[in-house]
Amino acid sequence: DTGVSQDPRHKITKRGxxxxxxxxxxxxxxxxxxxxxxxxxxxxxxxxxxxxxxLEKSRLLSDRFSxxxxxxxxxxxxxxxxxxxxxAMYLCASSFPSGRLNTEAFFGQGTRLTVV
Amino acid sequence: AQSVTQLDSQVPVxxxxxxxxxxxxxxxxxxxxxxxxQYPNQGLQLLLKYLSGSTLVKGINGFEAEFNKSQTSFxxxxxxxxxSDTAEYxxxxxxxxxxxxxxxxxxxxxxxVTL
Numbered sequence: 001d002t003g004v005s006q007d008p009r010h011k012i013t014k015r016g017x018x019x020x021x022x023x024x025x026x027x028x029x030x031x032x033x034x035x036x037x038x039x040x041x042x043x044x045x046x047x048x049x050x051x052x053x054x055l056e057k058s059r060l061l062s063d064r065f066s067x068x069x070x071x072x073x074x075x076x077x078x079x080x081x082x083x084x085x086x087x088a089m090y091l092c093a094s095s096f097p098s099g100r101l102n103t104e105a106f107f108g109q110g111t112r113l114t115v116v
Numbered sequence: 117a118q119s120v121t122q123l124d125s126q127v128p129v130x131x132x133x134x135x136x137x138x139x140x141x142x143x144x145x146x147x148x149x150x151x152x153x154q155y156p157n158q159g160l161q162l163l164l165k166y167l168s169g170s171t172l173v174k175g176i177n178g179f180e181a182e183f184n185k186s187q188t189s190f191x192x193x194x195x196x197x198x199x200s201d202t203a204e205y206x207x208x209x210x211x212x213x214x215x216x217x218x219x220x221x222x223x224x225x226x227x228x229v230t231l
Contacts, residue, residue: 041224043221107159
């Protein structure tokens with residue numbers, strides 16, 4: 001396992017269509033995060049899983065967004081009825097939990113979404 | 117809540133010159149601090165992190181950073197840059213809560229190294 005894998009790398013979609021992205025974390029990691037990065041900005045936290053449980057969601061995650069991690073391994077992020085403002089890079093990251101000691105998050109290469 | 121300020125959106129520098137990228141943070145709780153680098157159309161790669169202990173942290177590619185608690189800063193430095201260091205650099209913090217370790221990022225600093 002060489003790292004966090006995201007698919008697809010690029011997605012162009014028409015406004016109003018639904019899209020789904022996949023993230024495969026590093027196999028030993030049970031924490032998985034989704035971030036969104038718009039042009040010229042730093043990544044912003046969207047949501048976080050520990051195993052299959054979605055433990056936190058940002059206010060950025062509107063009701064058109066849904067994330068799942070059904071078996072505690074890979075995760076999907078779906079955007080329904082896409083809008084031009086959804087155009088961004090969607091980054092996935094994974095990490096170990098370590099009790100009270102924070103550990104680094106390893107990032108995938110991202111999925112760049114363009115809504116036309 | 118946490119916030120991160122990277123005052124310089126762009127830093128131009130000549131090859132082999134030293135560079136400092138500035139980062140200040142605000143938080144009501146103790147935090148861990150990170151610097152990530154992002155090359156065009158790529159994800160983020162960790163350069164270095166401060167969890168505890170020595171305030172001077174050394175990372176990959178010759179970078180280092182110093183944590184200054186009184187000034188709430190975590191500036192990134194390199195004594196001699198290379199063309200290949202041209203990239204976007206992000207400072208980030210994560211709360212020391214023992215639960216979710218989500219990151220809050222700054223807006224990034226574009227390091228442009230020229231000959």
